[in-house]
Amino acid sequence: MNLERLFQRKSTIAFLMALPLILIITLLVVYPAGYAIHLSTLNKSMERFVGFGNFEFLFGRETFWMVVKQSVIFAVTAVIFKAFIGFVVAHFVHNIPSKGQRKWRGMLLVPWVIPPAMSTLAWLWLFDPSYSAFNWLLAKFGVAAIPWTGETDWARFSVILVNIWIGAPFFMIMYLAALKSVPDQLFEAASIDGANWWQRIWYITLPMMRNIISITVLFSLIVTFANFDIVRVLTAGGPVDTTHVFATWAFKIGIEGGDIPLGATVSLFMVPILGVAAVMILRDINKRGNEA
Amino acid sequence: MSETTASLPTLSYGSMSRDRKRALWWSYFFLIVFAIFFLTPPIYMMVTSLKTSAEISAATSPWIVQSPTLQNYVGLLTDSVFLRFFRNSAVVSVIVVIITMLVSVLAAFALARMKFWGSATLATGVFLTYLIPETLLFIPLFKMFAWVKETVGIELINQWWVLILLYPTLTVPFCTWIMIGYFSSIPKELDEAALIDGATWFQTLTRIFIPVAIPGIIAATIFAFTVSWAQFLYPLAFTTSAEELVLPVGIISTLIKGDVFNWGQIMAGALLGAAPPLIIYAFLMDYYIAGLTAGATKG
Numbered sequence: 001m002n003l004e005r006l007f008q009r010k011s012t013i014a015f016l017m018a019l020p021l022i023l024i025i026t027l028l029v030v031y032p033a034g035y036a037i038h039l040s041t042l043n044k045s046m047e048r049f050v051g052f053g054n055f056e057f058l059f060g061r062e063t064f065w066m067v068v069k070q071s072v073i074f075a076v077t078a079v080i081f082k083a084f085i086g087f088v089v090a091h092f093v094h095n096i097p098s099k100g101q102r103k104w105r106g107m108l109l110v111p112w113v114i115p116p117a118m119s120t121l122a123w124l125w126l127f128d129p130s131y132s133a134f135n136w137l138l139a140k141f142g143v144a145a146i147p148w149t150g151e152t153d154w155a156r157f158s159v160i161l162v163n164i165w166i167g168a169p170f171f172m173i174m175y176l177a178a179l180k181s182v183p184d185q186l187f188e189a190a191s192i193d194g195a196n197w198w199q200r201i202w203y204i205t206l207p208m209m210r211n212i213i214s215i216t217v218l219f220s221l222i223v224t225f226a227n228f229d230i231v232r233v234l235t236a237g238g239p240v241d242t243t244h245v246f247a248t249w250a251f252k253i254g255i256e257g258g259d260i261p262l263g264a265t266v267s268l269f270m271v272p273i274l275g276v277a278a279v280m281i282l283r284d285i286n287k288r289g290n291e292a
Numbered sequence: 293m294s295e296t297t298a299s300l301p302t303l304s305y306g307s308m309s310r311d312r313k314r315a316l317w318w319s320y321f322f323l324i325v326f327a328i329f330f331l332t333p334p335i336y337m338m339v340t341s342l343k344t345s346a347e348i349s350a351a352t353s354p355w356i357v358q359s360p361t362l363q364n365y366v367g368l369l370t371d372s373v374f375l376r377f378f379r380n381s382a383v384v385s386v387i388v389v390i391i392t393m394l395v396s397v398l399a400a401f402a403l404a405r406m407k408f409w410g411s412a413t414l415a416t417g418v419f420l421t422y423l424i425p426e427t428l429l430f431i432p433l434f435k436m437f438a439w440v441k442e443t444v445g446i447e448l449i450n451q452w453w454v455l456i457l458l459y460p461t462l463t464v465p466f467c468t469w470i471m472i473g474y475f476s477s478i479p480k481e482l483d484e485a486a487l488i489d490g491a492t493w494f495q496t497l498t499r500i501f502i503p504v505a506i507p508g509i510i511a512a513t514i515f516a517f518t519v520s521w522a523q524f525l526y527p528l529a530f531t532t533s534a535e536e537l538v539l540p541v542g543i544i545s546t547l548i549k550g551d552v553f554n555w556g557q558i559m560a561g562a563l564l565g566a567a568p569p570l571i572i573y574a575f576l577m578d579y580y581i582a583g584l585t586a587g588a589t590k591g
Contacts, residue, residue: 011409014403017406020398021398025418025461029421029424029429030421036428095319096316104323108330109573111334114569114570117544121558131555133336136355177585197315226428227427232524246427247525255434267431268428282420
């Protein structure tokens with residue numbers, strides 16, 4: 001009896017301790033997320049229920065489909081390159097003697113540490129239409145000036161480049177941590193058996209790192225797909241809306257354009273891909289939880 | 293692949309070390325290439341920030357400073373508007389860090405050790421909320437703030453302190469997640485012994501769990517600070533007048549003035565804005581990295 005009361009008290013205390021967390025999450029994350037769905041069913045002045053009216057309106061607009069395409073291209077291309085560059089750099093860092101690794105790792109993570117809005121400013125200045133330092137270098141080699149943010153294709157390239165620059169170091173750090181956990185004996189055994197470097201990567205490193213790679217890629221896919229800072233600072237969606245991703249377009253429509261329901265509708269299109277990635281991450285975590 | 297394993301090459305020791313040496317040489321070569329790629333923007337920021345406007349618009353090499361000057365830094369650090377941005381950022385970030393750590397350490401302890409009805413679901417839910425990006429929430433939040441203004445009469449738009457309410461949504465889930473990981477790795481015998489000796493749950497937390505999990509707490513604190521310091525979307529959406537802005541938005545919306553590009557000062561401002569996270573990183577790199585990798589490795 002006494003024990004039972006103690007048990008009850010313990011769970012009450014525990015609930016109270018978790019209460020601030022529960023409040024923050026419900027009031028400022030879960031509720032707004034649900035509210036976004038409600039908003040998307042209203043007209044611009046938010047007085048009338050329009051059902052799927054906003055969705056139908058978007059489906060009929062060419063800009064919307066361009067934003068869908070650009071968001072997917074942006075996220076997929078950037079994540080592939082980030083994952084690849086991160087993997088390669090992690091290997092190079094892992095290859096050198098361990099006393100130098102700290103220094104290199106420290107240097108190579110700098111892009112991730114600088115606030116993205118600030119480092120994108122540096123890129124904006126590097127890409128400046130008249131004073132671009134890259135174009136100055138290219139001119140030395142006789143290459144014509146590149147309109148980094150001025151023409152659609154180059155602007156799309158530029159926002160992806162900046163995203164890769166910021167995100168690749170994160171992959172590098174994750175992979176490096178994973179590489180450290182691969183037992184050296186495996187590589188020694190493989191090289192005694194005459195495996196070349198490619199075979200060692202394909203048959204040892206990749207399978208051993210599979211978990212980390214998949215979770216990092218999924219996580220990065222979510223973050224990149226929902227990215228706002230880079231596109232906003234570098235091109236603000238231009239030229240003529242061609243570099244907008246969902247987040248920046250939703251901001252333009254919802255906050256700057258004052259059409260809150262339509263903006264909310266645009267941002268909701270991020271949910272399906274985020275949902276898929278989240279489910280896959282959760283499955284992975286549960287699986288590992290069961291193994292442990 | 294059996295052919296390759298079957299045809300064992302006869303490796304002499306010399307050739308192996310020669311291979312090693314070549315691999316090492318290539319590693320350094322590519323590391324230098326990548327370091328140039330990764331460090332060019334911050335170095336260029338630094339170079340530009342040391343130039344006068346006249347030198348920037350001159351036809352000299354953009355990569356070299358002819359006559360370095362600190363006037364851009366002096367100009368910013370004596371400008372009351374810029375100092376206001378800095379102050380806003382610092383106050384918001386520090387308060388958010390304190391709130392975050394209080395909330396997430398308490399919650400993580402309850403979720404990792406005390407278990408209550410629905411605690412396992414809540415732990416998963418915490419992780420899920422971490423995956424909900426702020427780009428999905430800012431529009432409904434904007435409308436919710438307008439509703440608060442209509443019903444209660446408190447103006448939430450264009451107030452710097454509102455960011456203190458918003459940023460914990462970005463920091464608390466991940467920090468709780470990290471702390472659950474650290475707390476779970478503490479052996480159960482430790483707190484059981486303390487409880488048998490008559491310690492309360494709160495004493496167990498403050499006397500045993502917090503001291504043991506100090507590395508995790510430092511990592512989570514760094515994470516919370518850097519996220520708050522770097523946040524760009526919420527202040528851009530919710531604050532507009534100069535005295536309410538935090539650093540990233542302040543630099544972008546006040547220093548970039550139409551066509552009169554004042555790039556020396558913009559770069560100096562951006563570097564000053566990047567300085568606090570960079571300094572923390574320089575001194576506490578291992579904790580910073582522990583926080584980064586904790587999310588995936590401590591599942």
